[in-house]
Amino acid sequence: MKFKQFSGLLIVSLLAIASGASVVRAQNGWSRDPGQKLDDDYTKKIREYTTETFFNSPLTDYLPASPNVPTPKAVLGDVAGAPGKLPYAEDVYKYMRLLEKASPRAKVFSIGTTEEGREMIAVAIASESLLAKLDENKARLAKLADPRTINLDDKEADTIVAQSFPIYYITGTIHSPETGAPTALMELAYRLVVDDSPYIRNIRDHMVTLITPVVEVDGRNRMVDIYNWHLAHPGQNWPGLVYWGHYVAHDNNRDAIGLSLKLTRNVLNTFTGWKAQVLHDLHESVPYLYDNTIGDEPYNAWVDPILTDEWQMIGWHNVSEMTKFGMPGVFTHGNFDTWSPGYLMFIAATHNGISRLYETFGNGGADTLERTLSPAEYQRTWYKQNPPLPKAKWSQRNNNNYEETALLISLDYFVNNRQLFLKNFYLKSKRSVLKPKNEGPAAYVLPGDDPRPGNQAELLRTLQAQDVEISRATAPFTVAMKKKSTRRVSEPRAVATGSPNTPNPAATPSDAVPRASMSPSPASSPASSTTRTETETRTFPAGTYIVRMDQPYSRIADALLDYQYWSPSDPQSSIYDDTAWTMGELGNVEVVRVTDTKVLDAAMDRVSGDVRSPGGVNSSGGVFVINHNADNALATLRYRLKDVAIEAAEEPFEAGGHKFNRGSFIIRKASVDELQRAATDLGIQVFALADAPAVKTHPVRAARVAVMHTWLSTQDEGWWRLALDQLQVPFTYISTQDAAREADLKRKYDVIVFAPVGRGATAIINGLPMYGNPLPWKKTTLTPNLGNTDETDDMRPGLGWTGLMNLQKFVQSGGVLITAMDSSDFAVTFNFTPGVSAGRPQRLRAIGDILRMKTVDSTSPIAYGYGDSLAMYAFQGPIFNVSNTAGGGGGGRRGGGAREQRTTGRGTPDDPDTPQGRPPAEAPEMPKAEVWEALPLTEEQRRNNGSIIPPAQRPRVVLRYADSRDLFVSGLLDGGDEIAQHAAVIDAPLGNGHVVLFSTNPFWRG
């Protein structure tokens, strides 16, 4: 037997040698078409650029020839994945359009533009007969996507499934330093168009592969620029990619909640517009191919279990087939938790499709490099039985081989099971429509009398952008609600003592608890016939918005509007992203989760067009008053009317039969037309009065704003810029290097906004190490895409000591510096804020969660319009303490805010110690203060003390973290008592100016 096998092998080998490059290999059922010629040159190059034969597969170690269809070489000048070749987005598009021109099997669609005006495309590839039937197929898929159109009729769905072909949507290079996908997708497109092997024909003839080769187009072109700079400057350090997209870097893949970036909206609209079944996003960070779709727990709690099974099916099949090809380092599972719905691919998960994601291995460019891995990367685990090699030469071609092979396996698997997946698509859509009757809730309700109609409309428009249908009540309606007996805020505290490594014993029983009981105010005992939940009714006025859950995209609305609970004892210790995103809380808008299905019978109309809050000038009179309700649009209005004098009332008042909050705008002189236009556009109610109300006011100036960035990282400040642009607040964009050059910043700016940097206080001063060569970030002929936001000859220098002095002088002379999180740390560290100290948490775990803040000083203009509490995004502080002395000391939490510890002695803990043999001496009362307050100064401290801050210069606490029991709103909170009650927003005077310190991030991810 042995000999026979050997001779068989020998014959095959001889045949292979004899037939040369046109050898046909068959493995695992994959085989080439023996009749199709190879592109020999191209094939030779593929093999040359692949560093080991086992870094390729029989699917991609050749390229079929075509007499009329150009290969990627036509644009690249070399094969896909060749060293030194990174095409710009436009070159990738040029190739895709060549393909479209040469073959009826490819069609290119423009799907929108980026913030900087660059085009995004999607390329559809399928047989000519399928592409001819795109419209009729879409009409069928639309019925599966919205089962209400066929009355949820399973039989009819089966008929439609049998007639339809699926759409598999692949997206490349959302993360710009992850460079391999565009060339892999160019070549994949060519293979799908040209290759006549049976399995490719099967894919081409039975489904549409839709490809967006570059998602982050602005960032891609900048990445190609700096790679070309690197090629032109051999041996030098090259500039880091400090800007990716126009606003944000890596976070562009965290935008599927807020949809603030155009790339997210364009991909979402393409996915839902095509009624696609899969959205498969390509990344590079892990050797060699990690199908992270399966990921790890906790899974997102709002998706259909049918989907989570689909992840397993496709993912493990992928690993299995590539393992059989002998390709090392292919695995799934891994430690990515699938909790947050913010990732681009998750658009599919929350819209009844299938989300998928590959992490492949890349070199951050197209150089071929010797790569040494860490033990954690190459060690074998139960889910990584054939791990990557500890050390290997790695090329971009290897990356392209892995990406294409894995994608082809997925496409093959999907097409072979297309009826199943189309049926699942229908079932997931149907189950979304049945949500009110199954797991609930029935609807989310946004009351028609919300004090912040502008923010309410903004939130609803975000849902509309998610393709969620919004209805509006035409009459008042009443529903039954669960009585709020126990507040949810107490929950995490009860389990906070559990070890993070022990499984949560509550997990199993809760599987049996219907979702409806997991509302924000749950009666946490499982439903039974003997326990009755107490109910009450609530009536909502006409004009109330209703987000019905009996609609196909109910899941995304449910996920975004619901509360999140991440158990402090969850076994997942490496939390991948934010744990909370509850949109009503973050938008400062009331959202009511209603399980009573009667809500669906309320009289209501579907809202057509964007939700807008009503605005305009009511009544007539010469003085105009606008209630300060903390709607974001008020900031826009201030700048829209930049030449109009606006005053803010320093006290609440009543006028013309209306109540106005403290901070309300009073305009004594304005063009009614201009005001009418602005108020209508922005959805702001303006009340005209005959006389100005008798209330103390101060002017609200349209401040000259600068946003200051470092050259270390622009990730988090990008979201701030985006928010200011959305609010149409004009600003000058400066760097820390500009601040170092400009001795009189106050001459130009009233406010400098310094968003979180994420690199620490000293790095802001120091910048990057000054070793090696300068690192330019500039528009040049070699790098035409750099410099659209800001430019420098050398990214290395930081703020420096001169810049620090200039910044302090700016504040001293009347400027306002706004900081958050680590930039607050910077301000505290470098003495901008006498009396404020900032500590780091020791026990606290507040990982991207939502916490409750309380207003301490409602007379501060910072707090105008907010009421007495507010929920904010929080991430680990810093924990502020305030003091009345400049050297710190004497402030902050003292022994848990309670009494001083007494010494060992007679009596009870509350008794004083009594020295014997003399009359007792009465100890004077020690000064007391709340945790967020500075301790009052003692007589001893007052005596001859130059450190005492004059009262007018003392830090003023505007908001504080709520008490422990009220602190938690959504997400993960553990050890919350460490930050509870501490100051969260401080207005710290310095000279004639102020520093406004945030412990939280007020502009997080749009």
Ligand SMILES: [Zn+2]
């Ligand atoms: Zn990535």
